[in-house]
Amino acid sequence: MLLKKENGWKNKDLEREKIFDFCQEYKTSLDLGKTEREYVRFGLELAKKNGFVCANSKERLEAGDKVYYVNREKNLVLVVVGKEDIKKGINYVVSHIDSPRIDLKQNPLYEELELAYMKTHYYGGIKKYQWASIPLSLHGVVILANGERRDIIIGEKEDDPVFTIPDLLPHLAAKYQGDRQTSEVIKGEELQIIVGSIPTEVKNSEIKELIKYQILEELNRTYNMIEEDFISAEFQLVPAFKAKDVGLDRSLIGAYGQDDRVCGYTSLRAILDLSEIPVKTAVCFLADKEETGSHGSTGLQSNYLEYFTSDLINKIQGAYNDLDLRKTLWNSNALSSDVNAAMDPIFKGVHEPQNAAKLNYGIVVTKFTGARGKSGTNDADAEYVWSIRNLLNTHGITWQIGELGRVDEGGGGTVAMFLAEVGIKTIDVGPALLAMHSPFEVSSKLDIYETYRTYKVFFEKMI
Template identity: 75%
Template sequence: MIYKNNNGWTKEMVENNKETIFKFAEGYKNILDLGKTEREFVNQGIKLAEYKGFKNAETLEKINPGDKVYYVNRGKNLVLVVVGKDDILSGANYVVSHVDSPRIDLKGNPLYEDLELAYMKTHYYGGIKKYQWASIPLSLHGVVMLASGEKKEIIIGEDDTDPVFTIPDLLPHLAGKYQGDRKTAEVIKGEELQILVGSIPTYVENEDIKENIKYAILEKLNNAYGMIEEDFISAEFQMVPAFKAKDIGLDRSMIGAYGQDDRICGYTSMKAILDIEEIPNRTAICFLADKEETGSNGSTGLQSNYLEYFTGDLISKIKGNYCEMYLKKCLWNSKAMSSDVNAAMDPVFKAVHEEQNAAKLNHGIVVTKYTGARGKAGTNDADAEYVWEIRNLLNTNNIKWQIGELGRVDEGGGGTVAMFLAQYGIRTIDVGPALLAMHAPFEVSSKLDVYETYRAYQAFFHM
C-alpha cells in the first residue's frame, strides 16, 4: 500500500496506545447500548453536551467566539457548535453523520391474534437482509402519544429482567419446498417479519371480547402505560436487537454491536467536538442527522432545510444581523466531512471487492472520494484539491487512513449524505471507518479504527 500511516496494529501502537484505544472503545460501547434509536442517541448527546457546558442556542440572543451551543430538531437531530475566531462568513467545518440505523418498525395497526398467539405486524426500515432478523432476541423501543396528549417513552427488552420479542423462522425440516427455492432477499419476506408478543388469554368475562390473547396484551399495555389500541397510530415503535455491544476476538480488538452504521461516526464526531478546549479558528459543527437509511427525506433528513435554518440562526446571533447572502457565503466557504462508514473487505467474500481499492479493518479511517452506483450515480465526487487537503491533514497529524470504494464497479454501491451537503457549495468528502457485516443486526468494527476516526475528526475541527 502507498500510504505511510495505515499499517494496522504496530508493535509500537500495542505497547504505547492500546490502553487508550481500548478505554475509548468502552465509552463508545456504552452509548451504543444506551442509544439504540435516533431519539435515544440524541438524548444521550444532549446530556453529554450540557455536562460539557454547551447551551441551547434557541434560548440565546447573542453568540460569541468561543461559545459552545447546541440545536435540537424534533428530537432526532442534534447540532453541536463551537464558535471559532474567524468570521463565520469565511465558512465553518461541518462533520455530518446520521444516527438512524436499519431496524424493524411496527405498523400503525400492528396487533392481531391467530392460533392462540398474539403477533404484531411490521414494516422494515432501511436496507436489511430480512432473514438476519428472524429468530434473534428483539427489544421494543419508542414513543407513543396517548389519546390525552401525554407522551410516553417505552423500552422493553433491554434490562436483564425484561422479556424480549422475536420473529420465529420456519424450521429446516419443513422449509425445503416453502423457502428452499426463494432468492436470498425473500427467504423471509417483508410481510413475514411478524413479532411474537404473547400467548396467555384474558380471563375477563365479556361476550364482546373475541380475541382473548390480543385483549390480554392490550390490558398489559394499558396497565403499564395507559395505552389503548388506537394509540398505536400516534406512536413510533421500533424493534431492535436486544443484545448489548460486545468485544470480539480473543484479543478483544474488535467490537460487535447493533447500529454501528452510523453511530460509530455519530459518537466519534460528537466526542471530538465535546473535547475541544482551545477555541478553533473556524467554527466547528457536529451535525447528527436522521433518515439517511431511507433517502434523507422528511423534516429531520438532510434534504430538509434544517442545515440552512440552524446555520442562519447561528449567523444572525453571531453578527447581530442576517441576510440571505450571509448564509450563502458561509455555506459556500464551508468544508465538510460526510462521516459515514465504508465496507471492510471480508476474506470470505473477496469477490465483491476490488482489493487494490477496498477498505480493510484495522487500517484506519477510510477516505471515500465518491460513493454511488455504476457510473458514479447518486454521489458527491470530491475535487482533487479538497482530497489533497484531507490527505495532508491526516498525514500531518499521523492519523492512520486508507482510501476505499464500496465494492466493485458494477457490484452494487450505496450513498451517503455527502451530495446533500455539496449542493450548498460546501466542499465535501466521505470520511469514516470500515465495518464488517454492515446493516446486519450485529456489525463489526475495529477499536483501532474507532479511535483513529475520533482523532481525524478532532484534527478536522481544528483545520
C-alpha cells in the same frame, strides 16, 4: 513513492490502553442509544455536562461560545464558535444516527391460532432473514388519546421479556423457502413478532380474540394505552443484546447500530474534547433518515442545516441576509462522516482489493460512493481530497482509501451529496465495518480511535 498502507497495530507508538478505554465508552453509547431519539438524549446530556447551552437562550454569540440545537428530538447540532469571520466558512462533521431496524405498523396487533402477533415494516436496507430468530427489544414513544406522552423500552433489562420473529424450521423449509431468492427467504410481511399467548380472564361473549384482548389489557394497565394509540406512536424493534468485544485479543467490537453511530459518537466526542477555541466555527451535526434517503424534516434533504446556520450567522453578526448564508456555506468544509465496507476474506470477490478498505488500517477516505457509473454521489474534487490527505498525513493519522465494492457490484449513498448541493466542500470519511446493516456489525477499535482523532483535528486545524 509507492502508495503503501499497513495494519495500524504495527505502529509501536500506539497507546493501546487509551484506545481500549475510549472504545469501552463507545460501547456504552451504543447500549444507551439504540434509536435516534435515544441517541439525541444521550448526546445532549453529554453536551450539557461539557458546558453547551441551548442556542435559543443566547441572543448574541462570540468566539468560544458553545451552543446546541435540537430538531424534533431526532437531530442534534453542537457548535463551538470560532475566531474567524463565520462567512469564511464552517467546519461541519455530519453523521447520521438512524440505523436499519424493524418498525411496528400503525395497526399491528392481531391474533391467530391462539397466539398474539404484531405486524411490522422494516426500515432501511436489511437482509430480512438476519432479523428472524433473534431476541428483539421494543423502543419507542406513544402519544396517548389525551395527548400524554409515554417513552417505552421493553427488553433491555435483565428481567425484561423480549420479542422475536420466528423462522421456519429447516425440516419443513425445503419446499416453502428453498427456492426463494435471498431477499425473500423471509418476506417483508413475514417479519412479525410474537407478543403473547395467554387468554384474558374477562368473561364477555363479545370478546372474540381473547389473547389479543389480554395484550391490550396489559398495555392499558402498564402504559394507559388503547389500541388506537398505536396510530400516534413510533415503535422500533432492535436487537436486545449489548455491544461486545470480538476476538480473543478484544481488538474488535460487535454491536447493532454502528452504521452510523460509530461516527456519531466519535464526532460528538471530538467537539466536546476541543480544548481551545477553533479558528473556524466547528459544527457536529447528528442527522436522521439517511438510511431511507435523507427525506423528511429531520433528514439532510430538509433545510434544517440552512436554518441553524442562518441563526448562527444572525447571532454572531447581529444581522443576517441570504447572501451571508450562501457565502458561509460556499466557503465551508465538511466531512460526511459515514462508514465504508471492510473487505471480508470470505466474500472478497465483491471488492476490488486494490481500492478496498480493510479493518485495522485506519479511517477510510471515500472520494465517491453511489452506484455503478457514480450515480447518486458527491465526487469530491482533487483539491479537497488533497487538503484532507494533507491534514491526515501532517497529524500522523492512520488512514486508507476505499470504494464501496466493485464497479458493477452494487453500491450505496451517504449524506455527502446533500451537503455538496448547498456548496459545501465535502468528502466521506469514516471507519470500515464488516457485516454492515446486520444486527451485529463489526468494527476495529483502532479504526474507531483514528476516526475520533481525525474529526478532532478537522475541527481544530482545517482552514
